[in-house]
Amino acid sequence: MTGLAELRSIVGAAGLLPPDADLRRYEIAPNLLTGAAAFLVRPSTVDEVRAVLAWARENATRLVVQGANSGLVGAGLPDASGGWGVLSTERLREPFSVDPRARTLTAGAGWRLDEINERLAEHSLQLPVEVGSSPSVGGMVATNTAGSHVIRYGDVRRRLLGVQAVVPDDRGTVFDRLKPLRKCNEGLDVSQLFVGTGGEYGVVTAASVELAPLPRSRAAAWLAVEEDRMPDVLNVFEHSCAEWLSACEVASPSALALLADRHGALLRRVPSPQHHAMLVEVGAPDGSAEERLLAVLADLDERGWLIGAQVGGPAEMWQVRHTIPEITERMSPVWSFDVSTPRSEIAAFRRDVLARLAARHPEITPIELGHYGDGGLHLILPLPVQVAADPDAVDGVRRLVYDTAVRDHGGTFSAEHGIGPKNADMYRRYVSEDVRELSAALKRRFDPDGILGWSLSSPDRVSR
Ligand SMILES: Cc1cc2nc3c(=O)[nH]c(=O)nc-3n(C[C@H](O)[C@H](O)[C@H](O)COP(=O)(O)OP(=O)(O)OC[C@H]3O[C@@H](n4cnc5c(N)ncnc54)[C@H](O)[C@@H]3O)c2cc1C
Structure with missing residues (x-):
């Protein structure tokens, strides 16, 4: 491919992996979707991102933005042609700024959820996204990551305070909305345009988010209940634990059966695997989580709604839940x-x-x-x-x-x-034409040459 020497001069030797390098981990998703990359470019600053996007326009080369590559719909992978480059955000590590008093974090796009929460623990804070993967900051914004704690903490959109993003328009605009303000009413909230829209409009280079206090105590249980009773059981939990209920997951007997072969020990943490199983977690600001959980279980038992229950440490109970998709993805x-x-x-x-x-x-x-x-x-x-x-x-x-x-x-x-x-x-089947047209208009404004992503929001694929 021509122009790679120029690209290397923008990002340096560590910032460019050419086609003959081993690019496999950037070309295959956890659920085995694949693509083929022409090269991998890893800018480490906002200026480098701008220059890489300008290079891509100049060289009519399509780029797909990739964070932790944990996405499950193929949007962070190149197509199969071998002609697209991957723009990885893994070296975008600046800034990393925690404000414990304001309970906010401003972090570069390349930070991963696990490492963020490891660092926040010393402040008794968390970015409360509970998923079986460890996505990047940019990927969480771009996919509006949800996960299992939405019932209590909301999705990433609800925690987002601002975004910094670079778009491949004629000016190489950098939208910088990193001020971690909880109240800001200045008209169009441009940060929101980058939430849930994949890497279609630009590269998210950093984001500010609101953090949550770590609960002082957490308790979890797997319950066996009749299918028809699941909504009632959830309601009892919500009324008894109010906002302290942090998760309510369900696994069918067929899902649990997948554990039988190689994960028998995990299966023993579920009371009656031939029934639907509910995983509930309670988190309390004091030491009372388990006591509260047990009180609700006693109530459910009295109503005759509980076939069985097993209480345990949250980590070991979640392990059951997270192992199932690891099996199904393969x-x-x-x-x-x-x-x-x-x-x-x-x-x-x-x-x-x-x-x-x-x-x-x-x-x-x-x-x-x-x-x-x-x-x-x-x-x-x-x-x-x-x-x-x-x-x-x-x-x-x-x-x-x-x-x-x-x-x-x-x-x-x-x-x-x-x-x-x-x-x-x-x-195309379910999203209304009005919304698709607006999305395509934004795409043309931010990315007039259509160099970014799959151009799914744009009916006309506009590469030069
Ligand atoms: C085991 C497992 C469990 C999961 N559980 C959940 C779950 O419970 N809830 C959930 O919501 N998701 C879940 N996911 C999916 C996945 O983790 C999320 O979609 C995650 O947010 C993707 O982040 P990423 O950094 O891996 O992004 P990638 O996979 O790298 O990219 C995903 C999309 O975001 C875009 N993108 C990435 N970074 C940027 C950036 N900086 N700027 C612009 N665009 C960008 C890409 O172009 C692509 O469109 C799970 C995945 C696995 C493997």
């Missing part, structure tokens, strides 16, 4: 759906979608893993080989699930993983 052929509905609809949605699937494909055993407390459901369908080999059959299954969620139960086809090549057709 299953093949499989189709994973990341849907959500209004919470009051989730029981009806589950009933409808499972009945329709059973009628059309009785050979498929659905695996359910849900952020139930937020109306979210990861529905994972191991596909029989003959279905997987027939694109029309796969399409039929996808439409069945998505139409049931979106059209029949007021939900969404993308609860938390965002938009990428994996679900772009559904973006």
Whole structure:
């Protein structure tokens, strides 16, 4: 590829991995989606990001922005042509500034969730995003990461105070909204344009977020309950623990069964794996989390709603939950759906979608893993080989699930993983034309040559 010497002069030797370097970890996602990169560029400052974007425009080269590469819809990967470069944010480490009194953090895009929370612990603070991966700051903004603590702390959008982002327009504009203000009412909040829109409009180089105090005590339990009782059980928890309930997850018996082979010890932490299991976590500002949890369990038991319960340390209970997607992400052929509905609809949605699937494909055993407390459901369908080999059959299954969620139960086809090549057709199917047009207009304003990302928001792919 021509122009790489010039690119190297912008970012230095450590900032550019050429095509003959080992780029594999940037070309394969955790769920085995793949792409092929022409090169990897790793700018370490805002000025370098600007210069790299200008270089890409000059050389008519498409770039895909990548953070921790933990995304599950393929949006952070290059396509299969081998002609796109990957712009990794891993060297964007400035600034890192904690203000413990204001409970805010301003961090460069390359910081990862795990290392941030490790550092915040000394201040008894946390960035309260609970996911099985360790995404980057930029990736969390770009995908509006949600996870299992949304019921208490909200998603990244709710914690975001401001963003610094560079766009590949004619001026190489840097939008700098890093002031960690909780109140700011100056008209258009440009930071929000970069939330949940992937790397389509620009490169997020840093973000300011509001932190939460670490609870003094936490307690978790796996409960076995009848499917129809799950909404009632959740309501009892919400009324008894109010805002201290920090998670409510659900795993179906088919999800738990995946642990039997190699993770028998984890399975023993779940009381009755042949029933639906709910994982609940309570976090308290004093030492009372376990006491509160036990009081609710006693109440549920008295009502006759509890088949079984096992209380344990949060880390060991979460290990059960996080191991299941590690297994399903490596299953093949499989189709994973990341849907959500209004919470009051989730029981009806589950009933409808499972009945329709059973009628059309009785050979498929659905695996359910849900952020139930937020109306979210990861529905994972191991596909029989003959279905997987027939694109029309796969399409039929996808439409069945998505139409049931979106059209029949007021939900969404993308609860938390965002938009990428994996679900772009559904973006066109369900997102209104008005919204798609506005998104395309913003794309043209920020990225007139269409050098960034998959251009999913733009109907016309505009590379020169
Ligand atoms: C085991 C596992 C569990 C998960 N659980 C959850 C969960 O519970 N909830 C949830 O929401 N997600 C979950 N995810 C998905 C994933 O972790 C999130 O989508 C995460 O926010 C992606 O961040 P990343 O840094 O890895 O971004 P990447 O995967 O690198 O990129 C994702 C998207 O963001 C864009 N992007 C990345 N960095 C930037 C930047 N600096 N500027 C502009 N655009 C950028 C990319 O172009 C791409 O469009 C899970 C993933 C795994 C593997």
